[in-house]
Amino acid sequence: MQWFYAFSSRRIKAMVISCVGLLFATRSTAFTIITRCSPAHQTGCTDGWPSLHLTLTSSLFDSIASSDEVQSLPIYNVIETIQTSHASKQNLLLQAAPGAGKTTIVPLLLPGKTIVVQPRRVATRSAAARMANLLGEPVGQSIGYAIRGESRQSSDTKVLVMTDGVLLNMLQKDPELTGYDTVILDEFHERGVGSDTNLALLREVQSNYREDLKIIVMSATLLGDETENVDRGESMKSKLTRVLGGEESCTILQSEGRQYPISYQYTSSWGSPPIRALVRDTKLLVQTMVEAIEEGVRKAPDKGDVLAFLPGAKEIRMAVKELESRNLDVEVFPLFGALPKADQDRATIKTIGKRRVIVSSPIAEASLTIEGVTCVVDSGLQRQPKYDVNTGLPHLVTVTCSKDSVIQRAGRAGRTRDGHCIRLFSEYEYDNLALHATPEICSTDLVPTTLLLTEWGCTCATEIIEDLPFVDPPPKESLAKAYQMLVDLNALEEYKLSNDNTKRYKVTKLGHQIVSLPTHPRFATAIIKAAEIGEAELAAAIAATALTEDVINGGKDTNLALNVRDVLAESPNSFNGKQLINFASRLNDEAKSAILNAMSSSDRRVAADVSERVGSALLPGFVDLIAQRKGDASFGGSTYMLALGQSARLDEKSDEGDYVIVVDTSTGDDGKTRIRSYCKLDPSTIKNVATEKDEVYTVASKGFEVRKRRVSRVGSLILSSSTLPSPSAEEVTSVLLDTIESIGGISALLTMQSKKDATAMDEVLQRLSLAVQASNDHEWPECFASICAIQNGNYNSDDERMIMAVIEPWLSAVTSLKGLNLLSIFNAQLGPDEQLWLDKHYPTKILAPDGSFVPIDYNSETGPVATAKLQQFFGQVEFPSVGPPGNSTPVTLSLLSPSGKPLAQTIDLSFFWRETYPLVRAEMRGRYPKHPWPEDPLTAAATKMTNKQVMKSSECVQTGQTIECRKSRRKKS
Numbered sequence: 001m002q003w004f005y006a007f008s009s010r011r012i013k014a015m016v017i018s019c020v021g022l023l024f025a026t027r028s029t030a031f032t033i034i035t036r037c038s039p040a041h042q043t044g045c046t047d048g049w050p051s052l053h054l055t056l057t058s059s060l061f062d063s064i065a066s067s068d069e070v071q072s073l074p075i076y077n078v079i080e081t082i083q084t085s086h087a088s089k090q091n092l093l094l095q096a097a098p099g100a101g102k103t104t105i106v107p108l109l110l111p112g113k114t115i116v117v118q119p120r121r122v123a124t125r126s127a128a129a130r131m132a133n134l135l136g137e138p139v140g141q142s143i144g145y146a147i148r149g150e151s152r153q154s155s156d157t158k159v160l161v162m163t164d165g166v167l168l169n170m171l172q173k174d175p176e177l178t179g180y181d182t183v184i185l186d187e188f189h190e191r192g193v194g195s196d197t198n199l200a201l202l203r204e205v206q207s208n209y210r211e212d213l214k215i216i217v218m219s220a221t222l223l224g225d226e227t228e229n230v231d232r233g234e235s236m237k238s239k240l241t242r243v244l245g246g247e248e249s250c251t252i253l254q255s256e257g258r259q260y261p262i263s264y265q266y267t268s269s270w271g272s273p274p275i276r277a278l279v280r281d282t283k284l285l286v287q288t289m290v291e292a293i294e295e296g297v298r299k300a301p302d303k304g305d306v307l308a309f310l311p312g313a314k315e316i317r318m319a320v321k322e323l324e325s326r327n328l329d330v331e332v333f334p335l336f337g338a339l340p341k342a343d344q345d346r347a348t349i350k351t352i353g354k355r356r357v358i359v360s361s362p363i364a365e366a367s368l369t370i371e372g373v374t375c376v377v378d379s380g381l382q383r384q385p386k387y388d389v390n391t392g393l394p395h396l397v398t399v400t401c402s403k404d405s406v407i408q409r410a411g412r413a414g415r416t417r418d419g420h421c422i423r424l425f426s427e428y429e430y431d432n433l434a435l436h437a438t439p440e441i442c443s444t445d446l447v448p449t450t451l452l453l454t455e456w457g458c459t460c461a462t463e464i465i466e467d468l469p470f471v472d473p474p475p476k477e478s479l480a481k482a483y484q485m486l487v488d489l490n491a492l493e494e495y496k497l498s499n500d501n502t503k504r505y506k507v508t509k510l511g512h513q514i515v516s517l518p519t520h521p522r523f524a525t526a527i528i529k530a531a532e533i534g535e536a537e538l539a540a541a542i543a544a545t546a547l548t549e550d551v552i553n554g555g556k557d558t559n560l561a562l563n564v565r566d567v568l569a570e571s572p573n574s575f576n577g578k579q580l581i582n583f584a585s586r587l588n589d590e591a592k593s594a595i596l597n598a599m600s601s602s603d604r605r606v607a608a609d610v611s612e613r614v615g616s617a618l619l620p621g622f623v624d625l626i627a628q629r630k631g632d633a634s635f636g637g638s639t640y641m642l643a644l645g646q647s648a649r650l651d652e653k654s655d656e657g658d659y660v661i662v663v664d665t666s667t668g669d670d671g672k673t674r675i676r677s678y679c680k681l682d683p684s685t686i687k688n689v690a691t692e693k694d695e696v697y698t699v700a701s702k703g704f705e706v707r708k709r710r711v712s713r714v715g716s717l718i719l720s721s722s723t724l725p726s727p728s729a730e731e732v733t734s735v736l737l738d739t740i741e742s743i744g745g746i747s748a749l750l751t752m753q754s755k756k757d758a759t760a761m762d763e764v765l766q767r768l769s770l771a772v773q774a775s776n777d778h779e780w781p782e783c784f785a786s787i788c789a790i791q792n793g794n795y796n797s798d799d800e801r802m803i804m805a806v807i808e809p810w811l812s813a814v815t816s817l818k819g820l821n822l823l824s825i826f827n828a829q830l831g832p833d834e835q836l837w838l839d840k841h842y843p844t845k846i847l848a849p850d851g852s853f854v855p856i857d858y859n860s861e862t863g864p865v866a867t868a869k870l871q872q873f874f875g876q877v878e879f880p881s882v883g884p885p886g887n888s889t890p891v892t893l894s895l896l897s898p899s900g901k902p903l904a905q906t907i908d909l910s911f912f913w914r915e916t917y918p919l920v921r922a923e924m925r926g927r928y929p930k931h932p933w934p935e936d937p938l939t940a941a942a943t944k945m946t947n948k949q950v951m952k953s954s955e956c957v958q959t960g961q962t963i964e965c966r967k968s969r970r971k972k973s
Contacts, residue, residue: 061108064134073101078255085251091244092216097257098411102218103186104130107159112181116161119192121147122344122363128161148518164194171201176209187366188219191439200468243469260414267292268426275380275425279398286318292422296375297328301418304374305356309409311381311398316359335360365408376413377422385444395666402437439472446474447521450482455515459504489525525621538617560663561611561679615681618661623689625662628717643715648673659683690714696731698739703818706732729812736811746790746803761823766858767842774887781829846880848872849942867894874942877910898931913937
């Protein structure tokens with residue numbers, strides 16, 4: 001019925017599946033019937049069923065319940081409550097501190113078959129091994145596990161431990177989880193996107209298909225909301241409880257951990273750098289960590305082992321190398337997810353011999369049991385997946401841990417005896433840590449999740465956000481980006497319903513193939529395309545390489561092709577060889593057969609052109625991540641420009657040519673994008689994905705001058721270009737409209753004017769503003785109100801559209817935005833009568849008494865201002881004004897000294913001449929003796945000239961400081 005799940009709506013599926021179940025459930029074992037008749041769902045069951053259920057069912061726990069080891073675990077105290085809850089309610093939220101024994105004991109308590117989900121592969125293997133060891137069995141009998149590319153289980157398996165990705169794959173193939181009775185989501189407080197998605201899908205399965213399915217969420221915290229309504233008695237409720245159906249359907253149970261006293265030491269006490277400095281500087285982080293580990297070796301209680309936490313494999317390798325070079329008389333072991341199982345076991349299994357220092361990633365924070373540790377050294381840092389908006393790739397960033405996390409880490413030191421914890425940060429920094437981890441679903445790449453949920457039956461973002469019971473729904477913006485990438489990869493097809501304008505999506509044939517491959521859709525697209533052109537072995541090798549965490553997280557080599565080459569050289573019986581065959585089988589039988597034959601060949605050789613072949617194979621999924629070398633970077637390495645328009649740096653020197661495909665990126669200490677994994681690309685191959693067309697574009701350095709060319713490009717990368725004749729008027733208009741929008745709209749266009757044009761534009765707008773206020777009965781063009789709003793920064797999209805409509809007809813007449821005369825455009829919006837009225841009542845100049853015209857500044861905050869030398873206004877008493885009669889606005893006179901320095905501002909000349917002028921005259925006539933300073937300015941002739949110039953141009957007689965002119969030869973200007 002796979003076709004049914006793929007193409008039916010989720011609600012219809014639920015109804016039909018229920019009906020089909022009733023039709024075909026003609027025979028069932030007593031155990032199955034009893035299991036599905038819980039008190040919470042007693043439709044068709046008698047009152048006697050619950051007690052019968054408890055009587056007949058048994059669990060794996062019965063065989064170990066009496067052991068001292070089990071009874072000493074804190075979880076033992078709530079075993080009866082767990083069993084009662086499991087029988088009476090659908091769901092259980094178990095909050096238990098580290099060391100309580102929940103991961104080992106709870107799965108063994110439950111009747112029927114149980115799935116246990118762990119967030120990490122190492123924890124998956126470890127949990128299965130511990131449970132099997134308690135039962136005295138090898139892994140694969142009663143207890144099994146399944147991780148990507150590896151499984152140990154049998155028909156006798158009652159508890160199957162798996163990673164969240166394996167469960168997601170199971171749900172896709174069999175939404176009802178046929179044969180399983182309980183699903184346990186362990187370490188849920190880590191809030192991985194896989195855990196959150198699994199819970200949402202499990203709750204939907206439980207609501208629609210499997211009311212008898214039990215869900216147990218085990219977490220170090222209850223995930224309470226930031227604001228809890230204590231007054232209404234809801235302080236113990238949380239968003240996680242609500243997702244699990246509330247208290248009617250979900251039991252909330254808390255169990256204490258086994259914890260001995262822990263003493264704390266902060267490296268800030270001996271002057272170590274603040275944690276923010278350690279985030280930026282890897283070498284400083286490693287140096288500080290090594291010094292703290294040395295302190296830990298000295299101070300570990302009972303001379304126990306030391307467990308140190310660093311954010312990732314790179315720092316761990318550096319620290320291990322440095323520690324091994326020092327004489328500490330300890331064995332040093334790295335521990336991170338990408339290590340081979342044998343190396344992980346050496347780090348986690350205690351042996352007789354020297355003391356140990358285990359330098360670990362956060363995988364040792366929970367679930368893993370590491371015996372003998374009495375001292376923890378905590379960097380307070382972790383790697384967090386984050387979606388790179390620039391590249392569209394997920395990458396890991398180093399961030400500070402949550403308070404929950406550092407508490408859990410410290411707890412590792414006090415599992416069996418008193419412990420000691422050294423923290424690479426201060427108490428103040430600890431107090432300011434976030435209480436809980438940020439849900440990964442809120443910041444990571446959602447492309448794989450979006451494709452999976454579309455395959456599940458969600459056709460749009462609204463259905464994902466509102467219909468699926470997520471603890472924290474994925475951000476709408478992240479979903480939009482994911483949808484776009486999946487459409488670009490041809491994994492999804494967009495459509496709309498006839499009565500709805502919502503963008504909806506359905507999975508394409510290629511998309512269905514992509515979902516079946518446990519890798520990012522980019523890689524999956526490349527793998528499938530490579531298999532289609534006969535490169536089946538190479539496709540599977542790329543898959544095996546891409547799915548190896550060591551490669552994803554930095555790898556043995558930055559050049560992905562070299563890692564693929566190593567995988568191709570593996571034998572069929574090696575780990576990578578088995579991975580390769582496993583992934584090949586997901587493609588088709590022919591691919592698997594071809595790879596088996598190739599790997600079994602005694603004279604097997606790795607082709608010399610593997611680098612070019614890998615690049616060609618990856619191309620379909622990474623077209624936007626083609627990168628062109630632009631030159632040498634400072635301090636070594638090279639700079640590249642990606643097809644999507646983002647620059648990136650490769651820190652190492654490369655001889656791979658001018659073009660590469662970027663497979664993975666990170667953010668450097670300087671905040672710039674770094675290329676972490678890449679492969680060479682033959683330039684001739686790029687032509688297959690390049691587009692050639694005529695482009696009309698603008699040159700920013702030339703004032704956005706419009707030009708036309710014929711160009712061959714891949715995204716932002718131009719492979720070749722040739723100039724074409726001048727573009728048409730329509731093309732000019734179109735590209736300039738787009739350019740205005742791209743640079744920031746009309747407000748940005750206004751800033752491109754020259755200072756002179758901008759001042760003139762401001763003057764026109766201020767005059768119009770006064771005119772609008774003074775003439776309420778006249779309707780002025782609306783565009784002026786919009787342009788004023790844009791200038792003031794208080795505008796909306798309607799104002800922007802209004803001005804764009806005004807400007808558009810003028811664009812075809814110019815060749816650049818710089819050539820656009822906004823003043824002329826807006827003056828042209830005024831009719832002839834409006835222009836005459838404006839010039840008459842709000843002139844740009846006023847006539848001074850000396851016969852010259854003085855400009856009016858309408859841009860002053862105090863209103864219109866006319867600036868002139870004081871002597872130009874001798875004889876005038878009335879102050880000048882602008883505006884129509886009865887609604888005029890006074891013009892402030894800014895009076896200057898003969899040298900142009902401000903003397904006074906006034907709107908009352910009569911008062912100025914009478915009260916202020918005598919004081920000004922007393923101070924200025926000695927400073928400027930060559931200029932007239934008459935005692936009576938009202939009877940003196942207005943002038944800009946000196947006394948000598950006045951004498952020459954008139955028949956004047958000077959008596960002391962007074963000049964009397966009988967006849968003036970000056971002409972009014």
